[in-house]
Every structure is written in structure tokens, then in C-alpha cells.
Amino acid sequence: MILQRTLENKTILWLQNSNQYLIVQPIVAEIISLLNNQVTKEEIITALSDKNSTTNHKLSVIIDDISRLLTSPSKEKPNNYLVKKPQLFQYQSYYKINDVIIHVHYSTEYERFLVHPKFAHLETSKPEGKIDSFHVYSNDQHISFSINNEVIETWLLKDVHFFQGKFSMKIVEHMHQKIEDEWLGVFHASAISNGTSSMLFLGDSGNGKSTSLALLQANGFTCLADDFVPVAAKNKHIYSFPSAISIKKNSLQTLLPIYPELENSAEYHFKRLNKIVRYIVPNNNDYKQNLPCKALVFIKYKKDSDLAISKISNLNALEQLVPDSWLSPKIENASIFLDWFLKIPCYQLTYSDNTKMINTVTKIFNDDL
Structure with a gap:
């Protein structure tokens, strides 16, 4: 088809x-x-x-x-990997997301490192209500993930980012009560809200998506999601995702005056991605929040540059978006995605002055460009 x-x-x-x-x-x-x-x-x-x-x-x-x-056949191929589930899990944490409690068991410090830093701000010592049990475990070649004793999938360790993506997708399913088939896709982006609509920031790693998000949430906007932005099929809304905002070392000087807690916050070295990050807690108090998308902004911080904002072709935007996204393989969802995406205003925004960037984003939200 x-x-x-x-x-x-x-x-x-x-x-x-x-x-x-x-x-x-x-x-x-x-x-x-x-x-x-x-x-x-x-x-x-x-x-x-x-x-x-x-x-x-x-x-x-x-x-x-x-x-x-x-x-040509589908790129997705079933695997026959098997990792024996251990009897003992060294670490466990309860994470509370609105009224959803997720109890994650980690077999070793390695598995905990892959997940916990982004969700540490959600940890609770007094879980109440329905609890879903996640188990993460690995051997010297593979990593597995199960929910309520059902194995979700197993991956080669070199593909551990696929595990992290699936883990995040299952959190999205549980917190929003929507199965995978009910999502158009997940974008590698940052998302903010002004209370009535949302906006997505996209771009290559290091272009300033998360830094811009942190600046905007300190100036009256709400963080909907960082790095992992889900879009629902039925209403085409951008949905909340509760991970913390990841901040790279080269953004610390800009953000420390606004977020002094970064000075002593834990630092994490992700060798595969060749980056060292710290985390900022998002200012979102309602992770059920979902809003229509006002615009897609391909953002880039460029030192000493003048602010430049221009509309770009949706074709150009699509070419940049697709390689870094998970998009639903369902034909109904693919059709909805195309019709939705090709109508959304797309912009390229380059800046060095934070105040000008914030003012420009405000203008896009207010249809004032």
C-alpha cells in the first residue's frame, strides 16, 4: 500500500x-x-x-x-535473543506520574543509569494506588525489559537506545492510557506550552533545543516534553512526557544564574552519545496536559549571530524530521500524519540573544510575526 x-x-x-x-x-x-x-x-x-x-x-x-x-521488506526484524530474568534485582524505584505509579526493578547499576537520571524527580517513597511493575535486566550481550512479568523486547547492548525509546513509550502508554497504535509518532524534539497551544523545537543535537526550553520555562512557558515528544493520532495533540530537561556542559554558563541548583547537581556521562549532561526539573505540574501544535521551529543557537527567523518549506521540514522520529506504521496513522504535518507552519530560528529568542517565540504563539 x-x-x-x-x-x-x-x-x-x-x-x-x-x-x-x-x-x-x-x-x-x-x-x-x-x-x-x-x-x-x-x-x-x-x-x-x-x-x-x-x-x-x-x-x-x-x-x-x-x-x-x-x-523491500520492513526494516523491523524479529529477534531471538534471550536474557534470563535474575532472581535478585539490586535497585528499585517507584515513580509517581499524576495518579500512575511505576515500580522499576533494575538488575544492576548499569540498567539504573540508563533510566533513572531522567526520572529521579518523580521518585516517591509512598506509593499508593495501582502499580505497574517494570523489570530491566541484561547480560554481557543483551538487555531485556518486561512489564508485569511479560517480556516486552530484548535488544543487543549496542542498540541500547532502542530499549530507552521503548521504555519511554511504555511510560507514555501507561500515563496517557493509550496503546502504541493510538499514537502518530514520537519526535526527537523539545515541546513548550503557553497554556492554550504547544510548539516544537527541533534540530541536530547541540543546536540548543533543551537550553531554549529551559530558558522559556523560566519565562512563563510550560515544559511539555524534552527529547521525547509524543503526538496522538485521534486529536493530533502534543502530549506531556515527564522526563527532566537535559543540559549539556556548554549551556551551564547561560543557565546557572537562572537555575543555581545546576551548580551542585549530578553529572552524567553518556559515552555512546559523547555528551555529559545535568538535569533540570520541568515546571509541569499536570502530566495529563495535551495541546494542539502551533508551529514547528528548527532552532539553532549560534554565538554572536543576529536573530533570524524565516518560514521554511514543509517538505524541507519533513526531510529533517523523519530520520530522527518514530512514526506509526499503521496506514490510518500515516495518512493522518501527512495531512496534519503538511499544514503546520514551520520556521528556522537562529539566535544568540536569549531575550530576542523568547520574544520571537512569544510572537509566533500570538500570530504576531
């Missing part, structure tokens, strides 16, 4: 077999449509040769490449 949308003389395709989004030229879209309707290669060459300056040989090569793409 293929979904198709047209924007700016380009075609956006979603391929169900690989859950892949492609932006292609009209000739490629036409070939895909014909192949999808079981038209033979020879018939396609005949149909297109009179309409295009492309040679028959080149058309043949293009059709072969597209055919392979359309029949």
Missing part, C-alpha cells in the same frame, strides 16, 4: 512495506503509481518515453530501482 500527497511540485510517498517516507519528482511518482496498478515495465517505458526526454535505458534502470524499493 502507498500513500501519496503533492506539495510544491513534488510528491510525498509513504510506503507501507517499509514505513518509509519519500519526496520524489513527478516522473518517479508516476512510475510508482503505474507499478502499484500492476502495469508492466515495458508498458511503463512505452507510456513515458513520449512524455519525457529520458532515454528508454535510463527509464528501465529507474523502474528497476523503484521496483526493488517497493518490494
Whole structure:
């Protein structure tokens, strides 16, 4: 199955077999449509040769490449890894998220390091109500994760970030009472709220997403999520995620006057990501909060630069967004995602002056740009 949308003389395709989004030229879209309707290669060459300056040989090569793409299997492959669940877990913590209690058992300090720093501010010593039991354990090659004695999945240690993503997804499911199929996707972004709508900040690691979020929450905005931003399928709202805001070393000088607690807060070295971070507690007191999305902002802090804000193409935004996101493989959700995403205003914001950045974000929220 293929979904198709047209924007700016380009075609956006979603391929169900690989859950892949492609932006292609009209000739490629036409070939895909014909192949999808079981038209033979020879018939396609005949149909297109009179309409295009492309040679028959080149058309043949293009059709072969597209055919392979359309029949390529899903990237997701089942694994047969097995990690024996230990009898003894060295660490355990209760985390309270609104009225949800999650009891996490860690087999060693290693597993605890992968999860606890982001959620330490949610830890409680007096759990009450329904409790879900999470267990995290590993051996020298793999890591496993189970909920209420049901194994969710097992990963190679080199893919431990997939475990962290799945763990966060299960927290989202439990706190918002929505199963995975009810989500459009999860974006690698930061999200803020002005109380009536939300805004997403995107960009490569180190561009200043989390620092901008910390500055904004100190200036009247609410932190909805940092690094892991879930979007629901039914209402297309941005939903809260309760992890702390991660702050890299090079942002400490900017943020210490606002968050003096950073001076003595614990420091965590994530070697795989080659970064050292500390954490700021989000100012969100209602993790049930969910709001429509006002805009997507690709943000970049650039020392000594003038503030520059401009609208960018949704096609450009899509190309930047997709590689770092988890997007639902359900055809209904993929269709909703495309229709939703292609209507959202997208901006590129470069800044060095924090006050100007905050004022500009305020203007976007107020439709005052």
C-alpha cells in the first residue's frame, strides 16, 4: 500500500512495506503509481518515453530501482535473543506520574543509569494506588525489559537506545492510557506550552533545543516534553512526557544564574552519545496536559549571530524530521500524519540573544510575526 500527497511540485510517498517516507519528482511518482496498478515495465517505458526526454535505458534502470524499493521488506526484524530474568534485582524505584505509579526493578547499576537520571524527580517513597511493575535486566550481550512479568523486547547492548525509546513509550502508554497504535509518532524534539497551544523545537543535537526550553520555562512557558515528544493520532495533540530537561556542559554558563541548583547537581556521562549532561526539573505540574501544535521551529543557537527567523518549506521540514522520529506504521496513522504535518507552519530560528529568542517565540504563539 502507498500513500501519496503533492506539495510544491513534488510528491510525498509513504510506503507501507517499509514505513518509509519519500519526496520524489513527478516522473518517479508516476512510475510508482503505474507499478502499484500492476502495469508492466515495458508498458511503463512505452507510456513515458513520449512524455519525457529520458532515454528508454535510463527509464528501465529507474523502474528497476523503484521496483526493488517497493518490494523491500520492513526494516523491523524479529529477534531471538534471550536474557534470563535474575532472581535478585539490586535497585528499585517507584515513580509517581499524576495518579500512575511505576515500580522499576533494575538488575544492576548499569540498567539504573540508563533510566533513572531522567526520572529521579518523580521518585516517591509512598506509593499508593495501582502499580505497574517494570523489570530491566541484561547480560554481557543483551538487555531485556518486561512489564508485569511479560517480556516486552530484548535488544543487543549496542542498540541500547532502542530499549530507552521503548521504555519511554511504555511510560507514555501507561500515563496517557493509550496503546502504541493510538499514537502518530514520537519526535526527537523539545515541546513548550503557553497554556492554550504547544510548539516544537527541533534540530541536530547541540543546536540548543533543551537550553531554549529551559530558558522559556523560566519565562512563563510550560515544559511539555524534552527529547521525547509524543503526538496522538485521534486529536493530533502534543502530549506531556515527564522526563527532566537535559543540559549539556556548554549551556551551564547561560543557565546557572537562572537555575543555581545546576551548580551542585549530578553529572552524567553518556559515552555512546559523547555528551555529559545535568538535569533540570520541568515546571509541569499536570502530566495529563495535551495541546494542539502551533508551529514547528528548527532552532539553532549560534554565538554572536543576529536573530533570524524565516518560514521554511514543509517538505524541507519533513526531510529533517523523519530520520530522527518514530512514526506509526499503521496506514490510518500515516495518512493522518501527512495531512496534519503538511499544514503546520514551520520556521528556522537562529539566535544568540536569549531575550530576542523568547520574544520571537512569544510572537509566533500570538500570530504576531
